[in-house]
Amino acid sequence: MNTSGFFVTGDPMIYGADVSIVLATVAIIASLTYLKKWGWLWKEWLTTVDHKKIGIMYLLSALLMLFRGGVDAILMRLQLAVPNNRFLASDHYNEIFTTHGTIMILFMAMPFMFALFNMVVPLQIGARDVAYPALNAISFWFFFIGAMLFNLSFVIGGSADSGWLAYPPLSEDQFSPGPGQNFWIWGIQISGIGSLATGINFIVTILKMRTPSMRLRDMPLFTWSVLSSSIAILGVFPILTVALIMLTIDRLFGGHFFTMDAGGNPMMWVNLIWMWGHPEVYIVVLPAFGVFSEVVATFSKKHIFGYASMVFSMIAIAVVSYYTWVHHFFTMGAGADVNIVFAICTMIIAIPTGVKVFNWLFTMYRGRIRLTQPMLWFCAFVPCFLVGGATGVMLAAAPADYQYHNSYFLIAHFHQVLIGGVVFGYLAGLYYWWPKLFGFKLNDRLGQWGFWLWQIGFYVCFMPQYALGFMGMTRRIYTYNQSAGWNMGWAPLNFISSVGAFIMGLGFIFQVWQILYSIKHGERDTTGDAWDGRTLEWSIPSPPPAYNFAVLPVVHGRDAWWHQKEEMRIEDYKPDPVKYEPIHMPKNTGIPFIMSCFFFVAGFGFTFEWYWMGIIGLIGVAITLFIRSFQYDTDFYIPVDEIERTEKDLRSHGSFHRTAT
Amino acid sequence: MNKWIQYSKYSFFSLLVAMLVTGCDRSKYIVLDPKGPVGQQELDLIIISVILCAIIIIPVTAIFVYILIRFRDKPGNNAPYQPEWQDSKVLEIVWWGIPVVIVAILGVYTAKTTINLTKPPVKDVKPVVVQVTSLDWKWLFTYPGQKVATVNYAVIPTGVPIQFVLTSDAPMNSFWVPQLGGQEYTMPGMSMGLWLQADKPGNYFGSGANFTGRGFAHMQFRVKAVSQADFNLWAAGLKKSSPALTKAGYGDLSKPGNVKELSFSSYPKNLYENIVNKNGGIYYHHMHNMGDSMEMQKTTMHKHNH
Ligand code: HEM
Ligand SMILES: [Cu+2]
Ligand SMILES: [Cu+2]
Numbered sequence: 001m002n003t004s005g006f007f008v009t010g011d012p013m014i015y016g017a018d019v020s021i022v023l024a025t026v027a028i029i030a031s032l033t034y035l036k037k038w039g040w041l042w043k044e045w046l047t048t049v050d051h052k053k054i055g056i057m058y059l060l061s062a063l064l065m066l067f068r069g070g071v072d073a074i075l076m077r078l079q080l081a082v083p084n085n086r087f088l089a090s091d092h093y094n095e096i097f098t099t100h101g102t103i104m105i106l107f108m109a110m111p112f113m114f115a116l117f118n119m120v121v122p123l124q125i126g127a128r129d130v131a132y133p134a135l136n137a138i139s140f141w142f143f144f145i146g147a148m149l150f151n152l153s154f155v156i157g158g159s160a161d162s163g164w165l166a167y168p169p170l171s172e173d174q175f176s177p178g179p180g181q182n183f184w185i186w187g188i189q190i191s192g193i194g195s196l197a198t199g200i201n202f203i204v205t206i207l208k209m210r211t212p213s214m215r216l217r218d219m220p221l222f223t224w225s226v227l228s229s230s231i232a233i234l235g236v237f238p239i240l241t242v243a244l245i246m247l248t249i250d251r252l253f254g255g256h257f258f259t260m261d262a263g264g265n266p267m268m269w270v271n272l273i274w275m276w277g278h279p280e281v282y283i284v285v286l287p288a289f290g291v292f293s294e295v296v297a298t299f300s301k302k303h304i305f306g307y308a309s310m311v312f313s314m315i316a317i318a319v320v321s322y323y324t325w326v327h328h329f330f331t332m333g334a335g336a337d338v339n340i341v342f343a344i345c346t347m348i349i350a351i352p353t354g355v356k357v358f359n360w361l362f363t364m365y366r367g368r369i370r371l372t373q374p375m376l377w378f379c380a381f382v383p384c385f386l387v388g389g390a391t392g393v394m395l396a397a398a399p400a401d402y403q404y405h406n407s408y409f410l411i412a413h414f415h416q417v418l419i420g421g422v423v424f425g426y427l428a429g430l431y432y433w434w435p436k437l438f439g440f441k442l443n444d445r446l447g448q449w450g451f452w453l454w455q456i457g458f459y460v461c462f463m464p465q466y467a468l469g470f471m472g473m474t475r476r477i478y479t480y481n482q483s484a485g486w487n488m489g490w491a492p493l494n495f496i497s498s499v500g501a502f503i504m505g506l507g508f509i510f511q512v513w514q515i516l517y518s519i520k521h522g523e524r525d526t527t528g529d530a531w532d533g534r535t536l537e538w539s540i541p542s543p544p545p546a547y548n549f550a551v552l553p554v555v556h557g558r559d560a561w562w563h564q565k566e567e568m569r570i571e572d573y574k575p576d577p578v579k580y581e582p583i584h585m586p587k588n589t590g591i592p593f594i595m596s597c598f599f600f601v602a603g604f605g606f607t608f609e610w611y612w613m614g615i616i617g618l619i620g621v622a623i624t625l626f627i628r629s630f631q632y633d634t635d636f637y638i639p640v641d642e643i644e645r646t647e648k649d650l651r652s653h654g655s656f657h658r659t660a661t
Numbered sequence: 662m663n664k665w666i667q668y669s670k671y672s673f674f675s676l677l678v679a680m681l682v683t684g685c686d687r688s689k690y691i692v693l694d695p696k697g698p699v700g701q702q703e704l705d706l707i708i709i710s711v712i713l714c715a716i717i718i719i720p721v722t723a724i725f726v727y728i729l730i731r732f733r734d735k736p737g738n739n740a741p742y743q744p745e746w747q748d749s750k751v752l753e754i755v756w757w758g759i760p761v762v763i764v765a766i767l768g769v770y771t772a773k774t775t776i777n778l779t780k781p782p783v784k785d786v787k788p789v790v791v792q793v794t795s796l797d798w799k800w801l802f803t804y805p806g807q808k809v810a811t812v813n814y815a816v817i818p819t820g821v822p823i824q825f826v827l828t829s830d831a832p833m834n835s836f837w838v839p840q841l842g843g844q845e846y847t848m849p850g851m852s853m854g855l856w857l858q859a860d861k862p863g864n865y866f867g868s869g870a871n872f873t874g875r876g877f878a879h880m881q882f883r884v885k886a887v888s889q890a891d892f893n894l895w896a897a898g899l900k901k902s903s904p905a906l907t908k909a910g911y912g913d914l915s916k917p918g919n920v921k922e923l924s925f926s927s928y929p930k931n932l933y934e935n936i937v938n939k940n941g942g943i944y945y946h947h948m949h950n951m952g953d954s955m956e957m958q959k960t961t962m963h964k965h966n967h
Binding site: 090091094161162163167168169170175259260261262263264265266267300301302303304305306307309329331332333336339340343344347348350351354355357358361362363364365366367368369370371379382383386387390391393394396397398399400401402403405406407467469470471472474475476477478479480482486488489 | 689690691692693700702703706707710711713714715717718721722724725728729732733734738740741742743744745746747748749752753756757760761764767768770771772774775776777778779831832833835837839842843844845846848849850851853854866868869870871872873874875876877878879881939940941942944
């Protein structure tokens with residue numbers, strides 16, 4: 001085993017990271033031991049199969065990764081703030097934009113989305129859990145272990161530096177030797193398998209686990225968005241898995257799938273990665289559309305406008321998104337015919353997307369709009385996404401894209417849709433469902449500060465980048481004005497852009513502060529229905545008991561809870577007498593956690609091409625799977641008296657609505 | 662708090678306005694300042710797409726702001742409230758219809774321009790061929806007609822369609838000269854065509870646009886457009902005064918590193934073809950837009966010939 005060059009050295013930032021990793025680990029171990037919390041950690045979190053807890057773990061990881069990716073962004077913007085800057089060397093800058101892109105899409109957006117899936121979907125459809133609770137835990141731990149493996153590359157072995165989509169031949173052994181690129185492959189591979197399983201899990205959950213009286217056409221729109229997003233996951237994540245395996249074979253075993261010199265073809269990779277990559281951006285934005293649909297209806301006190309057309313447009317987006325991938329390489333010479341077809345498909349996808357905006361607006365029309373925090377983020381989303389969508393259509397015009405491709409115009413466009421669409425959407429979801437999961441609201445004043453700093457920072461950061469694109473600035477350059485004596489006048493706009501990045505960073509700090517502050521001082525919610533909601537999740541206490549619904553709810557049509565509340569307001573409303581029955585629940589299991597630890601070992605081994613270690617890891621994975629298949633005692637019943645006790649408890653302190661009526 | 666929000670709104674909008682006003686020196690925005698027919702067609706398409714998009718976003722934003730103000734949940738707001746209103750076939754047909762029309766219009770223009778750009782911009786002038794090879798981290802230009810070579814700069818005659826044929830002897834890059842027109846990938850083992858043309862003399866900024874590693878940021882080059890007579894003079898001058906690019910010289914050149922502008926009076930025969938074939942071109946037998954033999958096909962120059 002060769003360990004020279006094992007630890008990355010030679011940079012103060014990395015020493016800082018080393019020290020803080022060691023200190024944080026020591027601190028965590030020490031405090032867990034001191035507080036005697038190891039058992040609690042194991043029982044309540046590491047082995048949990050409760051979708052709500054898994055959702056919370058996803059959420060925490062996503063916020064952490066947003067921080068990591070954000071620090072990367074700030075470092076890049078620092079480097080680009082002035083011309084001829086020597087703050088970051090080229091190699092370092094290249095590692096940073098690669099990790100930034102990878103982390104933001106795969107280890108921030110994806111887990112944030114899965115956090116919302118897990119926190120909300122079973123509650124919205126009146127289910128007690130997801131279809132495969134243990135698989136759900138496996139998915140989470142695969143994601144987590146993949147993310148950790150990828151992040152480790154910062155201090156051990158070095159990070160990937162060939163871009164977040166790793167085009168060969170640059171990403172092949174010849175041009176990117178060493179563990180960095182392998183970290184990227186294995187980090188994504190492991191978490192990608194988890195994502196695929198989550199997609200399957202939620203398709204089955206939504207189709208099979210709904211409370212019996214809920215028809216498909218009664219489903220809340222967020223659930224529909226999760227369904228369409230999951231179907232897209234099911235379609236494209238296998239492509240990613242296979243492409244990564246092929247690249248692994250190229251790198252570790254001298255294959256030639258993606259190198260021309262033995263008859264392979266790098267263009268095949270570019271096609272494969274974008275067949276996954278383009279639908280991927282719709283995978284992450286569809287649930288944001290779902291969030292907005294819930295938020296707008298709730299805070300306009302109205303039914304969503306044009307439900308059928310909303311559902312249709314989401315399905316249409318999921319389907320058409322499979323047929324647009326070539327717009328990422330119009331300049332790869334596929335020929336005029338191919339380019340035209342993909343250009344028009346790309347424009348077509350803008351139609352259902354635009355229609356959704358109209359439907360949201362007319363949901364607000366003749367409503368009563370409350371500008372709560374989730375609604376604020378929606379209001380910020382509308383103009384941002386309109387402009388981002390418009391620049392997307394501009395990019396879709398293939399010959400025009402010959403001028404935008406790989407320029408800062410593109411960078412501005414995709415940040416506008418990814419931040420304006422995905423991040424704003426998930427933040428709206430976070431604020432909206434936070435009281436449900438935690439039982440208190442997040443402080444409004446700090447939230448406003450965070451919100452406005454994000455907004456100002458966003459436009460200051462990204463609007464100048466459109467202009468920089470028109471000025472000929474290409475992406476992924478670590479410095480400018482240095483070579484060939486060209487002074488293109490890029491400096492002032494770059495400086496403004498960097499200022500914007502810092503303002504956004506400040507906004508994020510306010511949000512973290514807001515969360516910490518609200519844990520102590522946030523407005524407690526005892527009603528379970530913090531916003532006067534419309535869908536089933538608001539009909540149970542906050543935070544919900546482990547089994548969610550003591551009795552499976554009966555729904556008649558859409559906005560089930562809203563209509564039930566209307567009934568309850570009628571003078572002589574008599575609640576049906578409740579009769580509890582024992583509830584069937586899955587048991588906690590340590591298998592998912594242990595299995596993913598083995599997968600970590602395998603990934604680490606293959607990253608360093610220590611095959612013995614990789615194989616030990618894989619054997620470990622196989623053994624845990626084997627053991628799991630012989631576990632028959634995986635579930636239990638919650639007895640009626642325990643349900644009665646829990647419900648009484650939850651409903652006694654405070655004015656929970658059912659007791660109130 | 663509210664005051665602060667007001668204040669930040671104002672400063673934010675004034676900043677936007679300031680940026681627009683100060684940023685109007687058009688010559689800095691080279692994409693919007695084309696110097697040839699290819700760049701011009703692309704700019705026209707850009708302008709059409711901006712107008713078509715504006716037709717949607719401006720009214721929608723206005724409606725949005727109006728609705729937001731009109732239907733706020735404020736005490737005393739007497740705007741109508743219709744919580745059960747959730748369907749209107751007419752409205753929905755309108756907003757499915759408008760984008761369909763817009764996409765149809767833009768689609769037609771896009772298709773037209775796409776096809777146009779696969780052909781030489783002017784038909785009655787004999788094109789000049791320039792072979793482009795992206796290396797780690799520099800640009801090599803070889804002229805099969807003139808038998809000269811340059812590094813990090815290219816000279817072209819004005820008013821003449823230039824057939825750039827592109828490949829790479831390093832990772833995949835992209836060849837981009839914004840004022841002349843859009844880019845095209847350079848790929849190892851493949852040869853691709855890109856038509857560009859300069860109508861005015863001048864020095865045009867060019868750069869690699871697809872990331873290729875450490876020295877990528879320095880892969881900028883100059884395209885110098887001169888009159889046909891000056892072009893001939895320049896080539897003849899190189900022939901006389903510059904050193905030859907030898908096989909060994911090319912070997913050095915293709916090692917990773919950045920260099921300044923270089924000129925060569927000649928280059929090894931079939932250098933470009935050999936680069937393509939060495940990197941895998943041999944697997945694609947009928948790839949014939951490579952240039953030295955000057956057998957150029959007339960159409961589908963954007964097309965892969967494999
Ligand atoms: C929060 C503020 C953010 C800032 C200031 C920022 C800034 C940047 C910068 C400076 C680059 C590198 C441009 C280059 O050198 O080519 C970049 C690339 C990228 N960003 Fe962000 N970013 C932010 C958030 C996000 C988010 C939220 C996402 C995704 C959800 C994202 C996804 C990406 C991707 C995919 C790339 C491309 C990386 C690559 O070139 O390989 N960014 N960003
Ligand atoms: Cu795409
Ligand atoms: Cu090719």
